[in-house]
Amino acid sequence: MFETYETLIEGLLEKGFGSVDHWLSSEELVGLRKSLLLHYDNDLFHSAGIGNKENLQMIKKIRNDHIYWLDASKANVYEKQFLQKINDFTDHLNRTCFAGIHSFEFQYAVYEQGSFYKKHIDQFQNDDKRQFSIVFYLTEAWQPGDGGELLLFSDDVVTTIQPVPGRMVFFRSDLPHEVLTSNIQRLSLTGWMKSI
Ligand SMILES: O=C(O)CCC(=O)C(=O)O
């Protein structure tokens, strides 16, 4: 795992983001995909931003994916294993980079065909506790033309990340980014490492 950590950290320090393809074993990837689909079938997902009913119309123009927050107390074996791995990475970041991460939170996301998330940063206007953003792509198969690419905007450079199964992206939460319209059902697990 050490090399994977170093690839991610180097990327973060040099350009604001890092990406690796083998953070999850194929068994873990399949387990998390099945868990996501089970929660989705059980109607546990809701429109992202629905907590804020007055702004819902506005929010839907910015993002129209559906999300489900991972609850550690209800996590299944795959989710527990996943959270443990994130915990180990957090410890590594705190030990080697004095990152000062105190907690993390993760949500599954489903982008149905035609869904997107316009350019944004992951820190709220009145709350910049989110330090690092992490996305894992869980879709079973992805090919060019399927859309849903992640664009990362650092300085004058725009980087396109293809959401291929198993890929993980790690970036500073103040880095502007965007999810292009997906032409297929796009599955992911997204989280934030927080300073509080
Ligand atoms: O799914 C992605 O590629 C990024 C998602 C995202 O930006 C977010 O949920 O804040």
Ligand SMILES: [Fe+2]
């Ligand atoms: Fe984001």
